[in-house]
Amino acid sequence: MNTETWTLIIVGITFAFYLYIGYLNRVRETAGFYVAGRGVPAIANGAATAADWMSGASFVSMAGLIAFLGYDGAVYLMGWTGGYVLLALLLAPYLRKYGKYTVPDFIGDRYYSNRARAVAAVATVFISLTYVAGQMRAVGIVFSRFLQVNIVMGVIIGMAIVAFFAILGGMKGITWTQVAQYGVLILAYLITAVAISARLTGNPVPQLALTFSDIAPRLNQIQIELGLKEYLAPFQNFSQLNVLFITLALMLGTAGLPHVIIRFYTVPSVADARKSAGWALLFIAILYTTAPALAVFAKYNILETLNGKTVQEARSIDWVVKWEETGLLKLEDKDGDGRLVMTSDNATSEIIFDRDIIVLSTPEVAQLAPWVVGLVAAGGLAAALSTASGLLLAMSSAFSHDIYYRILRPDADERQRLLVGRATIFVAILIAGYFGVNPPGFVGEVVAFAFGLAAASLFPAIILGIFDKRMNREGAIAGILTGLVFTLVMILLIRSDRLLGTETPILTSFLGVNAQGVGVYGAILNFIISYVVSRTTPPPPEHIQHLVEDIRVPRGAGVAVAEH
Amino acid sequence: MNQQQNDKMQAYWRANVRLITTLLVIWALVSHVAAILLAKPLSGITFGRIPLSFWFAQQGSMIIFVILIFVYAWRMNKLDREFDVHEE
Numbered sequence: 001m002n003t004e005t006w007t008l009i010i011v012g013i014t015f016a017f018y019l020y021i022g023y024l025n026r027v028r029e030t031a032g033f034y035v036a037g038r039g040v041p042a043i044a045n046g047a048a049t050a051a052d053w054m055s056g057a058s059f060v061s062m063a064g065l066i067a068f069l070g071y072d073g074a075v076y077l078m079g080w081t082g083g084y085v086l087l088a089l090l091l092a093p094y095l096r097k098y099g100k101y102t103v104p105d106f107i108g109d110r111y112y113s114n115r116a117r118a119v120a121a122v123a124t125v126f127i128s129l130t131y132v133a134g135q136m137r138a139v140g141i142v143f144s145r146f147l148q149v150n151i152v153m154g155v156i157i158g159m160a161i162v163a164f165f166a167i168l169g170g171m172k173g174i175t176w177t178q179v180a181q182y183g184v185l186i187l188a189y190l191i192t193a194v195a196i197s198a199r200l201t202g203n204p205v206p207q208l209a210l211t212f213s214d215i216a217p218r219l220n221q222i223q224i225e226l227g228l229k230e231y232l233a234p235f236q237n238f239s240q241l242n243v244l245f246i247t248l249a250l251m252l253g254t255a256g257l258p259h260v261i262i263r264f265y266t267v268p269s270v271a272d273a274r275k276s277a278g279w280a281l282l283f284i285a286i287l288y289t290t291a292p293a294l295a296v297f298a299k300y301n302i303l304e305t306l307n308g309k310t311v312q313e314a315r316s317i318d319w320v321v322k323w324e325e326t327g328l329l330k331l332e333d334k335d336g337d338g339r340l341v342m343t344s345d346n347a348t349s350e351i352i353f354d355r356d357i358i359v360l361s362t363p364e365v366a367q368l369a370p371w372v373v374g375l376v377a378a379g380g381l382a383a384a385l386s387t388a389s390g391l392l393l394a395m396s397s398a399f400s401h402d403i404y405y406r407i408l409r410p411d412a413d414e415r416q417r418l419l420v421g422r423a424t425i426f427v428a429i430l431i432a433g434y435f436g437v438n439p440p441g442f443v444g445e446v447v448a449f450a451f452g453l454a455a456a457s458l459f460p461a462i463i464l465g466i467f468d469k470r471m472n473r474e475g476a477i478a479g480i481l482t483g484l485v486f487t488l489v490m491i492l493l494i495r496s497d498r499l500l501g502t503e504t505p506i507l508t509s510f511l512g513v514n515a516q517g518v519g520v521y522g523a524i525l526n527f528i529i530s531y532v533v534s535r536t537t538p539p540p541p542e543h544i545q546h547l548v549e550d551i552r553v554p555r556g557a558g559v560a561v562a563e564h
Numbered sequence: 565m566n567q568q569q570n571d572k573m574q575a576y577w578r579a580n581v582r583l584i585t586t587l588l589v590i591w592a593l594v595s596h597v598a599a600i601l602l603a604k605p606l607s608g609i610t611f612g613r614i615p616l617s618f619w620f621a622q623q624g625s626m627i628i629f630v631i632l633i634f635v636y637a638w639r640m641n642k643l644d645r646e647f648d649v650h651e652e
Contacts (some may be wrong), residue, residue: 234607310595
């Protein structure tokens with residue numbers, strides 16, 4: 001059987017499996033819809049969190065990104081995992097003890113203010129929407145590449161499937177579907193990585209092969225000989241200051257992303273919330289420690305296979321022809337010497353490959369069976385779909401619970417709230433689908449926005465709400481607004497060439513830090529302003545101080561649930 | 565809440581904050597310090613076949629992060645019982 005048939009069969013089977021799980025776990029009450037009835041065991045919640053977290057981009061592009069950035073690719077590895085430590089130690093147990101449904105819920109209650117609730121809800125919707133648009137695009141690309149439909153059709157199929165899961169199953173259905181999706185995506189990733197690792201180094205464990213075989217130094221040597229940047233040396237692509245700030249911004253942003261935080265409301269107890277964060281990071285780290293190894297293997301393999309060959313020799317290899325057709329791999333003997341030579345400059349380099357090719361082409365490059373290619377397609381889809389559904393749910397709960405129920409219509413009954421929740425998901429899917437079909441052309445900027453804003457607004461407000469009993473409404477609102485506005489303006493100015501259409505960026509950096517890292521300054525400003533304003537205004541009322549004392553102690557977490 | 569109980573809660577919270585601080589210092593040491601601030605000096609030391617700072621940047625920091633969270637969960641469960649604030 002050929003690759004395409006295998007892909008159809010495997011994607012078909014996995015989808016039928018997800019649909020079955022979604023159907024088994026359909027819900028009828030709000031607690032099930034928002035927080036899965038708080039009945040999810042820590043380890044399952046960990047797997048669901050991992051699937052939620054690892055997007056289509058993590059699966060498809062991250063190893064490729066690292067292969068191009070070398071050492072500096074570590075900003076994504078450390079940034080996207082280090083945030084979980086902050087989450088586990090500083091946020092998850094207390095938010096679980098607090099025991100409501102959403103992030104704006106906590107901020108609104110803790111700062112006794114519907115204005116704070118509204119600001120947090122708007123931030124949640126904005127962060128999640130920017131993020132989900134990219135996911136729908138990834139779904140469309142994977143569908144179109146592997147199922148040979150056009151990208152619009154791919155996005156529409158993806159929208160229909162996500163809508164079915166999220167609207168029918170709410171958090172409960174999504175959680176169990178995500179557990180299954182984690183299984184599919186990690187299996188696909190590891191089979192590929194183990195096979196290429198064993199083939200190139202003789203060691204089947206990619207992490208060990210990266211550290212203890214000579215493949216990384218060999219790649220480094222090849223890069224030096226070709227005049228490319230050194231692979232193993234730091235700060236070849238970003239300055240040291242930027243590496244530090246981008247890593248920090250991604251860490252703080254991860255801990256502040258609403259769709260990640262919300263997952264820790266679904267476990268039965270505070271102790272489970274702590275453990276669950278550990279499981280989540282373990283499941284994430286399995287892929288994230290494999291990615292840098294895969295990056296080295298795949299890049300080494302592609303350079304070894306193609307560099308110095310004649311065009312005819314290169315084109316005698318099957319996968320080279322196939323990927324050349326997609327336009328992701330370009331071969332051209334520009335200087336006419338009959339040999340293909342890779343250089344660091346795309347104008348003269350005779351081998352140019354897109355970073356997405358690293359993961360997607362590996363099964364073929366490593367000459368694995370055709371069904372592995374199908375499995376990788378299914379894995380990429382699982383990653384994109386699970387993240388999209390988690391984001392849609394976070395958005396829907398922020399709107400239907402915090403804005404509609406808590407602010408606009410406090411008298412709404414259970415049925416109306418569920419209806420609004422489902423309607424919000426439907427509308428959000430249409431918007432996300434629109435951006436999937438007509439991508440705004442600045443996906444990188446969108447991600448910088450999502451992480452920068454989460455780091456500069458939600459993260460400090462939640463931390464201070466737990467660890468600073470004296471923090472009051474005035475301080476928190478001033479801090480959130482300062483952090484939000486500062487970060488928004490900075491990203492607009494630094495990326496004005498892409499976002500505002502100016503010829504050159506209005507600012508090249510802020511104190512040496514680029515758009516991806518500037519959220520850290522926003523967070524620092526938020527902390528300072530919150531502190532100063534709170535100390536010059538009246539302390540929070542007595543019952544709020546008791547609330548803070550209460551969330552610091554695990555006992556009674558069950559009671560908080562019963563009140564609903 | 566009487567005074568004695570109040571003191572106990574204060575002591576529980578202080579122990580928690582102490583544990584969090586210790587673990588976050590390690591968190592910063594293995595990532596921001598070993599892989600970024602000291603990236604150049606540690607490049608001279610080899611671990612396996614790769615520079616030590618590269619190992620921390622792309623492998624070690626993530627492995628240690630996972631361990632830190634499980635240590636926190638384990639120590640806090642013990643602390644909860646010591647101070648009799650664990651969940652029923």
